Amino acid sequence: MRVRILRQQTSLSESYWENFRVDVPKDMTVAGLLDHINFNDDIIDENGNKTTRIGWECSCLQGICGACAMVINDIPALACETFIKDLKKDEITIRPLRKFPVIHDLIVDRSVIHENLKKINLYIGEYHPVKAKNLKKAEKEHRQQYDVAKCLKCGICLEVCPNYVNGNSFFGALFANECYLVSSRNETEKKEILKNYEKHFGNTCSKSFSCMDLCPMKIQTIASVAGLNKNSFHN
Amino acid sequence: MESALVIGSGIAGMSSAVELAGKGVKVQLFSPFPSERSQSVMAAGGINAVLKGHEEGDSIASHIEDTLKGGRYIAGERAVRGLCEGAEDIIDHLEKIGTVFSVNESGRPDRRAFGGQSHKRTCYCGASTGKQIVSALIMEVRRFEAKGIIERKLWRFFHSALIKDGVCYGALLFNEITGKLEAYCADAVIIATGGQNKLFGKTTGSTQCDGYAAARLFMQGAKLKNLEFIQYHPTAMETYQKKMLISEAVRGEGGRLFYCEGENRVYFMEEKYGSGGNLMTRDVISREIDAVKKDVFLDISFLGRKEIERRIPEVKDTCLKYRGIDICNEPIPISPAVHFFMGGLAVHLNHETNIRNLFAIGECASMYHGANRLGGNSLLAAIYGGRVAAGEISGRRVERESINYADILEHENERLDMLRQSKSSFPVNYIRDMVADTMNRDLGIVRNREALERGISDIDYYLSVADRISYDSSVLMYANYSLKGILTLAKATLISAEFRKESRGSHFRSDYPKESKDYEASSIISYNDGKFDVCLDKESVYES
Structure with missing residues (x-):
């Protein structure tokens, strides 16, 4: 199997493609594949030339930390839960997420995500939940809050979003979900949050919701948006 | 004190940072990656606390006894008492800052049963307790970041502490972006860098935790404690990339361990220990599996698809995703894997090491768990330890001594240059x-x-x-x-x-x-210029 990897030695150097030939089981993940290439003492490319180890980020290796987000065969995904057998082509192309600055090979700097959340100063502070009308609704809200708090901040929703460019003004789905979580668990914060939500998400989102198709935690951003719009209406 | 460095931004590190900031102490919070990548997010099970409305017969005394017994009576009684007494307040605080707990009919955190405990006292957030707490704490840290009291610094790896005459004045951090060492000074330093997983290669935990911070501090004069106590989880599933934890919940739901002899299944735990054999403690089961010297499996298929999907959906998904195994029809191949380190930096009751103004909390510190940790006590200890260290630091007078770190920085930079060559x-x-x-x-x-x-x-x-x-x-x-x-x-x-x-x-x-009475104490190891000295802490100098 041929593996093409877009590499970049430092944040300032040029990127280039490097190809590898590997023979690995199909039920291995892309994380396992990268480990396999890196495991040898000498790393050899497809032409038999010695090269350097491939830089990539990982921590949990089981889909709950978001470190290994990258673009695999043109689709942003977590390497640790993308299986070779599920990839349609015989050739695998791997590149870093495109909407974040590259630090080294497949490692990108996603600090804009945290900087934007910090800028808006989103936090629950005191638990003052919005009172649901009935038990069923309360359970539904609780489920959505639980799901949203599982957000990995991996950046995949931003990578796939047609509206997200660089995080200067539009902050993307993870921001909308965070707004929902905070406003639903602390009613007193709602007004200020809604203002920022409109400015940095609501007014720009074209509702393609491609973010939901690829979210590793399957967060239903549309439900968060509905919750926030409902709050908007009440105000 | 007025300033502190917190190194590590998982649950322990963030808890101490938030507590310090709340008391007006300025914090610099260092980690290579954001808190979402910390091992804390992998803690699934729950957090122990005896709350109001507890199960009949339960009490704080019972939580203390379970913890001491689980640790085979070498954990400090006073330390464990503080931990268990502080648990309810911690749950209240986590609720207050918006942690999404699984709740009961009255809207309070629900509780589940956990191994080695006499009562149902483990509060939980579905199957992602650690992750939910991390999410809530990140917001709290952000609140103080906005006020300028906490400053987060990413891409910084611990290098060494700035220590002179047994007092810590700060730390050297390596900035992987600039490729340079940076020196930071503060009134106190808290180490919260997790366990030493990487010593063992593939474990159930994060690849980021390798024990280096404790190791380097050991070489700089800090003492380490109880390193020999390493918890193996009996049921991990081998995958190409890691040893994937198969939750204790599977055995809790009736899962049966067996190996094959010809066509027959041998339920070795039940044969040896009777009907409760599969629910023996982690150390006993791990040893029995090790002794079998054959491939061992865990079967839960008899529960039926509907019940499996209702009670342990995450386990079903993990097995299907990573090994193509449908646990509704076939058993799970398992083997024990390194899971938790009871040992680490030796600390006193206030979480200070033998080096003044240097503190350690969370898994990198050895405290509360003795010779074995109970499930649900690690999240509790991470938060409690962070609070204790923060309380001590904020209440201590500033010492106006300082260190001239320029020479140290130059020397260490030279060493790194030599390494590069x-x-x-x-x-x-x-x-x-x-x-x-x-x-x-x-x-x-x-x-x-x-x-x-x-x-x-x-x-x-x-x-x-x-x-x-x-x-x-x-x-x-x-x-x-x-x-x-x-x-x-x-x-x-x-x-x-x-x-x-x-x-x-x-x-x-x-x-x-x-088990021998002669060894009913913690082991303490120290390092001096290549020489290792180990002894028993019979006088309970640490953890007291």
């Missing part, structure tokens, strides 16, 4: 892999003198070449400079295991299979 036939990653092989072979579930001495001899060899490794520019600088510390920690762990000539909790010696 080094070339030999020993690539750093090769040695790291070899260390993991040695540790898994010689410091397994069942230990003996011969194996431990062989392990020490192997590590000695790697230590002899550690100063002339082949520098690998394609891995992090950190991976290069941390090697010697990791080897030193590996050796200290093997020496501690050899020293304890008895079997207690998670430490089992085939040549000393009985």
Whole structure:
């Protein structure tokens, strides 16, 4: 199997493609594949030339930390839960997420995500939940809050979003979900949050919701948006 | 005190940072990656606390006794008492800051049963308790970041502490973006860098936790405690990329362990221990699996698809996703895997190490768990320890002494430059892999003198070449400079295991299979210019 990897030695150097030939089981993940290439003492490319180890980020290796987000065969995904057998082509192309600055090979700097959340100063502070009308609704809200708090901040929703460019003004789905979580668990914060939500998400989102198709935690951003719009209406 | 460095931004690090900030202490919070990548997010099960409306018969005294008993009576009684008494307030605080707990009819955190505990007292958030707490704490940290009281600094790896005459004044951090060492001074330093997973290669935990910070501090004069106590989780599933934890909940729901003899299944735990055999403690089951010397499986298929999907959906998904195994129809192949380190930096009741103004919290500190940890007590200890350290620091008077770190910084930068030039036939990653092989072979579930001495001899060899490794520019600088510390920690762990000539909790010696009164104390190991000294803390100098 041929593996093409877009590499970049430092944040300032040029990127280039490097190809590898590997023979690995199909039920291995892309994380396992990268480990396999890196495991040898000498790393050899497809032409038999010695090269350097491939830089990539990982921590949990089981889909709950978001470190290994990258673009695999043109689709942003977590390497640790993308299986070779599920990839349609015989050739695998791997590149870093495109909407974040590259630090080294497949490692990108996603600090804009945290900087934007910090800028808006989103936090629950005191638990003052919005009172649901009935038990069923309360359970539904609780489920959505639980799901949203599982957000990995991996950046995949931003990578796939047609509206997200660089995080200067539009902050993307993870921001909308965070707004929902905070406003639903602390009613007193709602007004200020809604203002920022409109400015940095609501007014720009074209509702393609491609973010939901690829979210590793399957967060239903549309439900968060509905919750926030409902709050908007009440105000 | 007015300022603190917190190194590590998982649950322990963030808890201490928030607590310090709340008391007006300025915090710089360092980690290589954001908190979402910390091992804390992997803690699934829950957090123990005896709350109002507890199960009949439960009490704080019962939580204390369960914890001490689980730790085979070498954890500090006063420390454990503080932990258990502080638990309810911690749950209240986590609720207040918006943690999404699974709740009961009255809207309070629901509780589930956990191994080794006499009552149902483990509060939980579905199957992602750690992650939900991390999410809530990140927001709290953000609140103080906005006020300028906490400053987060990413891409910083711990290098060493700034220590003079037994007092800590700050730390050197390596910035992987600029490729330079940076010096930071503060009134106090808190280490919250997690356990030493990477000594063993593939474990159930994060690849980021390697024990280097504790190792380097050990080489700088900090004492380490109870390193020999390593918890093996009996049911992990091997995958190409890691050992995937199969939750204790499977056995809780009736899962049966067996191996095959010809066509027949041998339910070895039930045969030996009766109907409750599959629910024996983690250390007992791990040893029994190890003794079988055959492929062992865990079967839950008899529960039926509907109940499996209702009660343990995450386990079903994990097995299907990573091994293509449908647990509704077939058993799960399992084996024990390294899961938690009870040992680490030796700390006093206030979480201060033997070096003044240097504190340690969370898994990198050895406290509360003795010879074995109860499920649900690690999240509690991480938060409680963070609060205790923060309380001590905020209440302490500022000492106006300082350190001239310019010479230290220059010296350490020169050493890194020398490392960058080094070339030999020993690539750093090769040695790291070899260390993991040695540790898994010689410091397994069942230990003996011969194996431990062989392990020490192997590590000695790697230590002899550690100063002339082949520098690998394609891995992090950190991976290069941390090697010697990791080897030193590996050796200290093997020496501690050899020293304890008895079997207690998670430490089992085939040549000393009985628990001995003579060893009913923590082991303390210290380092002085290449020399290791180990003794028992019979006077309870630490954890008291």
